[in-house]
Amino acid sequence: xxxxxxxxxxxxxxxxxxxxxxxxxxxxxxxxxxxxxxxxxxxxxxxxxxxxxxxxxxxxxxxxxxxxxxxxxxxxxxxxxxxxxxxxxxxxxxxxxxxxxxxxxxxxxxxxxxxxxxxxxxxxxxxxxxxxxxxxxxxxxxxxxxxxxxxxxxxxxxxxxxxxxxxxxxxxxxxxxxxxxxxxxxxxxxxxxxxxxxxxxxxxxxxxxxxxxxxxxxxxxxxxxxxxxxxxxxxxxxxxxxxxxxxxxxxxxxxxxxxxxxxxxxxxxxxxxxxxxxxxxxxxxxxxxxxxxxxxxxxxxxxxxxxx
Amino acid sequence: xxxxxxxxxxxxxxxxxxxxxxxxxxxxxxxxxxxxxxxxxxxxxxxxxxxxxxxxxxxxxxxxxxxxxxxxxxxxxxxxxxxxxxxxxxxxxxxxxxxxxxxxxxxxxxxxxxxxxxxxxxxxxxxxxxxxxxxxxxxxxxxxxxxxxxxxxxxxxxxxxxxxxxxxxxxxxxxxxxxxxxxxxxxxxxxxxxxxxxxxxxxxxxxxxxxxxxxxxxxxxxxxxxxxxxxxxxxxxxxxxxxxxxxxxxxxxxxxxxxxxxxxxxxxxxxxxxxxxxxxxxxxxxxxxxxxxxxxxxxxxxxxxxxx
RNA sequence: AGACACCUUUUCCG
DNA sequence: CGGAAAAGGTGTCT
Numbered sequence: 001x002x003x004x005x006x007x008x009x010x011x012x013x014x015x016x017x018x019x020x021x022x023x024x025x026x027x028x029x030x031x032x033x034x035x036x037x038x039x040x041x042x043x044x045x046x047x048x049x050x051x052x053x054x055x056x057x058x059x060x061x062x063x064x065x066x067x068x069x070x071x072x073x074x075x076x077x078x079x080x081x082x083x084x085x086x087x088x089x090x091x092x093x094x095x096x097x098x099x100x101x102x103x104x105x106x107x108x109x110x111x112x113x114x115x116x117x118x119x120x121x122x123x124x125x126x127x128x129x130x131x132x133x134x135x136x137x138x139x140x141x142x143x144x145x146x147x148x149x150x151x152x153x154x155x156x157x158x159x160x161x162x163x164x165x166x167x168x169x170x171x172x173x174x175x176x177x178x179x180x181x182x183x184x185x186x187x188x189x190x191x192x193x194x195x196x197x198x199x200x201x202x203x204x205x206x207x208x209x210x211x212x213x214x215x216x217x218x219x220x221x222x223x224x225x226x227x228x229x230x231x232x233x234x235x236x237x238x239x240x241x242x243x244x245x246x247x248x249x250x251x252x253x254x255x256x257x258x259x260x261x262x263x264x265x266x267x268x269x270x271x272x273x274x275x276x277x278x279x280x281x282x283x284x285x286x287x288x289x290x291x292x293x294x295x296x297x298x299x300x301x302x303x304x305x306x307x308x
Numbered sequence: 309x310x311x312x313x314x315x316x317x318x319x320x321x322x323x324x325x326x327x328x329x330x331x332x333x334x335x336x337x338x339x340x341x342x343x344x345x346x347x348x349x350x351x352x353x354x355x356x357x358x359x360x361x362x363x364x365x366x367x368x369x370x371x372x373x374x375x376x377x378x379x380x381x382x383x384x385x386x387x388x389x390x391x392x393x394x395x396x397x398x399x400x401x402x403x404x405x406x407x408x409x410x411x412x413x414x415x416x417x418x419x420x421x422x423x424x425x426x427x428x429x430x431x432x433x434x435x436x437x438x439x440x441x442x443x444x445x446x447x448x449x450x451x452x453x454x455x456x457x458x459x460x461x462x463x464x465x466x467x468x469x470x471x472x473x474x475x476x477x478x479x480x481x482x483x484x485x486x487x488x489x490x491x492x493x494x495x496x497x498x499x500x501x502x503x504x505x506x507x508x509x510x511x512x513x514x515x516x517x518x519x520x521x522x523x524x525x526x527x528x529x530x531x532x533x534x535x536x537x538x539x540x541x542x543x544x545x546x547x548x549x550x551x552x553x554x555x556x557x558x559x560x561x562x563x564x565x566x567x568x569x570x571x572x573x574x575x576x577x578x579x580x581x582x583x584x585x586x587x588x589x590x591x592x593x594x595x596x597x598x599x600x601x602x603x604x605x606x607x608x609x610x611x612x613x614x615x616x
Numbered sequence: 617a618g619a620c621a622c623c624u625u626u627u628c629c630g
Numbered sequence: 631c632g633g634a635a636a637a638g639g640t641g642t643c644t
Contacts, residue, residue, distance in 0.1 A: 031346060032346075032347065035343035035344075035346050035347050036343075036347075038340075038343050039340070039343055039344075042340065065617045065618090073637085087637070087638070090637085091625095091626085091637075091638090094626075094627085094636085094637080095625080095626055095627090095637095096626065096627085097626085097627080098627070098628085099627070099628070100626075100627060100628095100636080101627090101635090101636085102636065102637075103635095103636070103637090104636085104637075159621095160621090160622085161621085161622055161623080162622060162623075162640095162641085163622085163623065163624095164622090164623060164624070164640090165621090165622045165623050165624095165639085165640050165641060166640075166641080167622095167623080169622085189622080189640080189641050189642090190621060190622035190623080190640080190641055190642090191621075191622080191641050191642055191643095192641085193622085194621070194622085216621095217620080217621065218620065218621055218622095218642090219619065219620035219621070219642085219643075220620070220621070220641080220642050220643065221620095221621095222620090223619095223620085223643070223644090224642095224643085227643095227644095229643070229644090240643080240644095241643095241644080246642095246643095247641080247642065247643095248642090268620085270620090271620085271621065271622095
């Protein structure tokens, strides 16, 4: 305990880091770095040995982080080439210019490297994270059929989209048998359509006794059910873990009501990855969204009015 | 940007918070509180205005939290009776001892009460959650509020005090979410501290769009705003109605500057009347006032010199 | 910060 | 029509 404290005091206090005269953002960065440094050390210590004489609890989610997010736009081929620090400037050199080559970087060094060799690719991000280290995603591609499909299962694919988001949107549902449903609204969001696609699919399957394999490319929808996000929100009165209101409660409620009587597996599939049935849904949703004379999505309009 | 920095420097640097001699866990808590205060203020600022000259990113979800949970083990019947601060010690007195009576508490007072009367039960949870704690689900009994609290209101409690008045003083601010701020000076007055508590609370809430319910037990502060005393003094050049100078114009000016952008209700609560949040402020203010090495209240010293 | 989805613009190639 | 790249954004969650 005392040893930890002594180590903490080895850090120079903020006033020694030179931001008594705050002229530049760099000083601000040092202030933040100092605070994060202390919290980070405490966090590591508590995780390693959570119970010492004075028990202390410190909760820092892993996605706490800070970084300097200046962007450098390297234009290798354009009206004028070079490095620009704002997108409007860079866009002017590039937009409508045949054969333009450009890319953004977080450091000037990288941008210069790109200018010399336009095949240069991004290096690692310079973000500093405190808290639990993000789980390393080493495995490149997700395996195809590692999933056990039950015998006699009903295969359904769903997709939804909104042009402009928010904007006119549509949903598509395709069964392996070839049956399909679709619909759309003149103003809605992508996630509402993904959700509605699932609802329509399950409503069409009401009374089905065989197991159902429902495929969607939306993490929002799949996790909402498989990780029980939706049930947690409902229990808290449609509030998220941070206390702010969860979105689309009307649709989630409809979906939850459909679940008990069916044997469903929600399966996430990567979008635009060649799955023919997923592509079919996508096409269906898209073409519906582009149709004239679509009705209002009253649920979306209502939620929008409430938040405004 | 500069304004933010000036506000950050109003926080006493860590060396003023008394953890130069880290003998107890309480000092560690203050170190953490200091870091969280700075980060929280930066977070609010960035959220409000994410793009200034030096683009910077800081992500801290508000449910980051920390607390100090020292445990006291009261052994009423065992090999040796008394209070122990670690479970292995307490276990030795109790394990295999016929008819042992023991219980853990969070404060020494409660443990002592249990020793005298083993039927003593835990009082209301005294866990201090300071930081960005999730909103507490306090379903239960609210005091009969004759006041109409708006929906979604931010609840803030403030208190200030000076030992000896004038003398060393401190202020405390507690949000219903558990967040808290505190500070102190080596020579100041009770009203200056009450006033500063309110200022610190509102500065922390800069940019907040929800209605704010600010509770103080100082008639001076509440009436100063609700009955427009302060505005009247300012209009007359900081003179009271009888022509004599109004006190603490520096702080009143700071407070008036904060009002226009916020939707605040000033609510007077009776001090020391059992309101737990008010008590928490009181405690915070008092303990800060008793800390060694507090800085000067330059505003008070100046006004004293002028009048002398 | 990360993840998934949904888009808008520009360019290139079939 | 189909494929690719680059930049900008929103809708949602942890």
